Amino acid sequence: MGFLWTIVTLVVALGLTWRYLGSYMAAVFDGRVHTLDVLERPIYRLLGTSPDREQSWRRYATSVVVFSGVSFGVTYLLLRIQGSLPLDPQHLGAVGPALSFNTAASFLTNTNWQNYAGETTMSYFSQMCALTVQQFVSPAVGIVAAIALVRGFARKESSTIGNFWVDLVRCLFYVLLPVAFLAGVVFVGQGAVQTLAGTVSIHDALNGVTQTIARGPAGFMEAIKQLGTNGGGFFNANSATPYENPTPLTNWLSIYLVLAIPLSLTYTFGKMVGSVRHGRALLAAMVLIFGVWVGFTSYAEHQGNPAVAAAGIVRQPTGNMEGKEVRFGDTSTALFAVASTQTSTGSADASYDSFTPMGGFGLLTGMMLGEVTPGGTGTGLYTILLYAIVAVFIGGLMIGRTPEYLGKKIQAKEIKLAGLGSLVMPLAVLVLTAIAVSVHAGRVGPLNAGPHGFSEILYALTSQGNNNGSAFGGLSGNTDFYNVLGAIDMLVGRFGILVPALALGGSLAAKGAVPESLGTFRTDNAMFVGLVVGVILIIGGLTFFPAVSLGPIVEQLSHGKFF
Amino acid sequence: MLTNLRRSLVMAALALVVFGFLYGLAGTGVAQLLFRFQADGSITANGSILVGQDWSSPRWFHGRPDDTGPYAANPKKGIAGGDNPLVANGVPGSSGATNLGPRSKVLVADTRALVSYWHRLGVDPTEDLVTTSGSGYDPDITPLDALVQIPMVARATGIRPAELRRLVASQTHGEQLGFLGSSYVDVLQLNDGLARLEHARLHGGRRG
Numbered sequence: 041m042g043f044l045w046t047i048v049t050l051v052v053a054l055g056l057t058w059r060y061l062g063s064y065m066a067a068v069f070d071g072r073v074h075t076l077d078v079l080e081r082p083i084y085r086l087l088g089t090s091p092d093r094e095q096s097w098r099r100y101a102t103s104v105v106v107f108s109g110v111s112f113g114v115t116y117l118l119l120r121i122q123g124s125l126p127l128d129p130q131h132l133g134a135v136g137p138a139l140s141f142n143t144a145a146s147f148l149t150n151t152n153w154q155n156y157a158g159e160t161t162m163s164y165f166s167q168m169c170a171l172t173v174q175q176f177v178s179p180a181v182g183i184v185a186a187i188a189l190v191r192g193f194a195r196k197e198s199s200t201i202g203n204f205w206v207d208l209v210r211c212l213f214y215v216l217l218p219v220a221f222l223a224g225v226v227f228v229g230q231g232a233v234q235t236l237a238g239t240v241s242i243h244d245a246l247n248g249v250t251q252t253i254a255r256g257p258a259g260f261m262e263a264i265k266q267l268g269t270n271g272g273g274f275f276n277a278n279s280a281t282p283y284e285n286p287t288p289l290t291n292w293l294s295i296y297l298v299l300a301i302p303l304s305l306t307y308t309f310g311k312m313v314g315s316v317r318h319g320r321a322l323l324a325a326m327v328l329i330f331g332v333w334v335g336f337t338s339y340a341e342h343q344g345n346p347a348v349a350a351a352g353i354v355r356q357p358t359g360n361m362e363g364k365e366v367r368f369g370d371t372s373t374a375l376f377a378v379a380s381t382q383t384s385t386g387s388a389d390a391s392y393d394s395f396t397p398m399g400g401f402g403l404l405t406g407m408m409l410g411e412v413t414p415g416g417t418g419t420g421l422y423t424i425l426l427y428a429i430v431a432v433f434i435g436g437l438m439i440g441r442t443p444e445y446l447g448k449k450i451q452a453k454e455i456k457l458a459g460l461g462s463l464v465m466p467l468a469v470l471v472l473t474a475i476a477v478s479v480h481a482g483r484v485g486p487l488n489a490g491p492h493g494f495s496e497i498l499y500a501l502t503s504q505g506n507n508n509g510s511a512f513g514g515l516s517g518n519t520d521f522y523n524v525l526g527a528i529d530m531l532v533g534r535f536g537i538l539v540p541a542l543a544l545g546g547s548l549a550a551k552g553a554v555p556e557s558l559g560t561f562r563t564d565n566a567m568f569v570g571l572v573v574g575v576i577l578i579i580g581g582l583t584f585f586p587a588v589s590l591g592p593i594v595e596q597l598s599h600g601k602f603f
Numbered sequence: 604m605l606t607n608l609r610r611s612l613v614m615a616a617l618a619l620v621v622f623g624f625l626y627g628l629a630g631t632g633v634a635q636l637l638f639r640f641q642a643d644g645s646i647t648a649n650g651s652i653l654v655g656q657d658w659s660s661p662r663w664f665h666g667r668p669d670d671t672g673p674y675a676a677n678p679k680k681g682i683a684g685g686d687n688p689l690v691a692n693g694v695p696g697s698s699g700a701t702n703l704g705p706r707s708k709v710l711v712a713d714t715r716a717l718v719s720y721w722h723r724l725g726v727d728p729t730e731d732l733v734t735t736s737g738s739g740y741d742p743d744i745t746p747l748d749a750l751v752q753i754p755m756v757a758r759a760t761g762i763r764p765a766e767l768r769r770l771v772a773s774q775t776h777g778e779q780l781g782f783l784g785s786s787y788v789d790v791l792q793l794n795d796g797l798a799r800l801e802h803a804r805l806h807g808g809r810r811g
Contacts, residue, residue: 045782083617087610103607110611114619157697169623176622205610212618217626224630225637231653234634234642244649244791246798247663249656254697255644260630264622277698280737282653283644288784345734346705351714353730358745358785362710362734363700366667366743369785390737391700400705492704514702595706602708 062307094200097546103204115144118170128163129238142523147174149534152272152509155518159254179268180211182418192545224260231286232259266297271386271509279389302414317564329413337402338374363391384416386509393512401592409580422541429458447553464536466583469505481521487514490603495591504529655740661759666790743787
């Protein structure tokens with residue numbers, strides 16, 4: 041009953057957010073919001089640019105890549121010299137080169153894969169000025185790339201798709217900063233820590249225990265961690281830690297925050313191309329798949345843990361509680377996990393490694409669908425638009441018409457770009473997984489034996505290739521091998537899709553509009569939603585089924601067998 | 604290219620100042636002003652109510668078996684945190700779960716050891732009492748987890764079970780807003796309540 045109300049309240053809150061945040065973001069990126077003009081103008085002057093100086097897709101993409109490169113350099117440098125920087129009450133010292141490399145790649149690509157334990161590795165300075173900064177900037181880059189692609193659909197015979205710097209500044213100051221700050225206040229009010237005072241030691245007179253407790257500026261990092269679909273937490277155990285996610289309410293808020301922007305961007309898209317119905321069609325495809333996965337995964341987690349049952353606890357009325365927190369319970373944890381894995385967030389309010397075989401299957405396959413249901417901030421929208429173009433192409437082939445989407449003829453060049461963008465991720469994930477299981481350095485990683493050990497490797501590379509960042513945490517990822525392999529995976533997964541999406545935007549913007557006729561294949565109705573859902577499931581299913589059957593499926597089928 | 608590089612450096616510096624320093628410092632300021640107790644870690648006289656502890660004696664209600672210390676035969680001592688936010692009783696660690704898979708032989712053996720641990724204490728354990736949490740220091744148990752420990756606590760303290768049941772009921776937090784999450788009991792608050800109960804009894808005993 042409680043779970044039902046959790047869903048109902050989320051649907052209502054997200055429905056309102058979809059409508060109003062969606063149209064607000066359209067107004068922001070169309071330059072119709074001027075509240076912060078006094079702040080914007082000096083920043084543009086400092087950057088040497090202005091809103092009326094627009095860029096071609098090539099220039100836009102170059103700006104994205106150069107800026108990301110600089111972000112990488114700054115993050116890497118700050119971590120390497122951590123020992124000489126202030127705000128390090130625990131005297132943690134510098135972060136090693138391979139780990140800094142992986143972490144810099146991880147935060148700049150919005151992945152937030154963490155091969156370190158936050159409270160024993162990162163100083164407050166690094167958490168704030170290296171990691172939290174990227175948690176603002178990297179989702180903003182994703183969002184503006186999506187907006188640039190949307191402009192490609194909206195414009196006719198235009199050689200430009202916007203100004204990256206202007207879009208970036210607007211996204212940061214008008215969207216991310218205010219929402220994150222408000223959410224931060226709620227997190228702290230509920231019990232998240234936010235202090236610069238360092239660790240605290242307490243002696244409990246009742247049981248004679250003395251604890252030294254790690255603290256830090258975690259609450260406000262938590263807010264942008266969720267809102268920006270980042271996922272990198274202050275503490276090692278991420279959102280399971282009471283100091284990050286103290287109550288069921290903050291758990292609800294986390295789920296709300298990760299879904300808010302990715303879902304609302306479909307409204308923004310509809311508004312900007314002049315047809316909210318088209319946005320609603322993409323929303324429907326996202327919600328359909330997401331809903332099925334929530335149902336499936338929550339059901340699986342409610343069934344209890346086979347290993348715990350084998351140890352004699354046969355009745356498990358509270359579901360599988362190994363690796364879960366009492367205050368959240370089984371189904372809300374599963375809902376959080378699905379929201380986190382299908383938005384490319386990757387935050388974790390439990391140990392996903394200890395999920396039931398089919399629960400883990402739900403999380404793993406949710407990412408394998410390409411992070412489009414609804415996917416990360418911006419990345420979800422531009423990736424599902426690639427799938428939509430593939431769907432239009434397939435639909436066109438079936439009925440023998442020239443494919444069109446939003447009045448734009450979809451020709452060989454667009455199909456090639458959409459094809460490239462949708463195949464890069466499976467290619468990276470499967471090839472790198474194959475490498476990892478073929479070499480000794482890869483095979484020593486897993487904690488668990490049997491099929492679950494393979495799942496740990498596959499999950500790690502799927503998560504990084506999709507810029508998700510969640511983990512089957514048993515894998516020992518902080519080795520030179522996994523640090524470098526994972527960094528490659530994350531960079532390919534980010535730029536291998538982002539650059540083709542921008543190229544597509546440029547190519548579409550240059551086209552004129554084809555007037556709609558009776559023969560036009562409808563792309564805003566239930567039929568098209570079905571087609572997009574089909575494309576997502578078929579691409580994900582066909583490419584990953586063999587790999588998944590060696591992991592969670594074998595595990596599920598080996599009744600009564602333990603490894 | 605050079606223009607891009609210059610703009611990137613300017614933007615990176617701006618982001619560092621605004622989203623690194625200002626966001627973090629303003630956040631800390633507001634948090635300390637409005638919610639000092641929470642922002643400092645919800646610390647009470649005997650510890651943080653958000654961080655689980657080792658309760659090894661049968662005189663106290665136990666939390667979930669996340670800890671490295673008290674369960675003498677605790678097979679799960681390999682876990683990263685273990686009621687161990689940074690250091691507890693000299694053992695260092697960080698937060699984290701066991702990460703053992705659902706068909707792990709190790710998990711079966713560990714859980715069996717915990718079941719017999721509880722049986723030795725005269726408790727028929729619930730699921731939460733033989734599984735470890737996600738953070739490694741779950742501060743809470745369900746009301747049922749507390750109720751099954753009552754025979755153990757009653758024997759060790761001499762407090763009547765009915766009184767202990769009342770204590771558990773009074774310390775139970777319902778589902779938040781009536782529907783969110785599970786209802787739970789904070790183990791530290793529960794044991795603080797238990798200590799007050801004992802204190803009152805001793806006091807009353809001397810008078811009588």
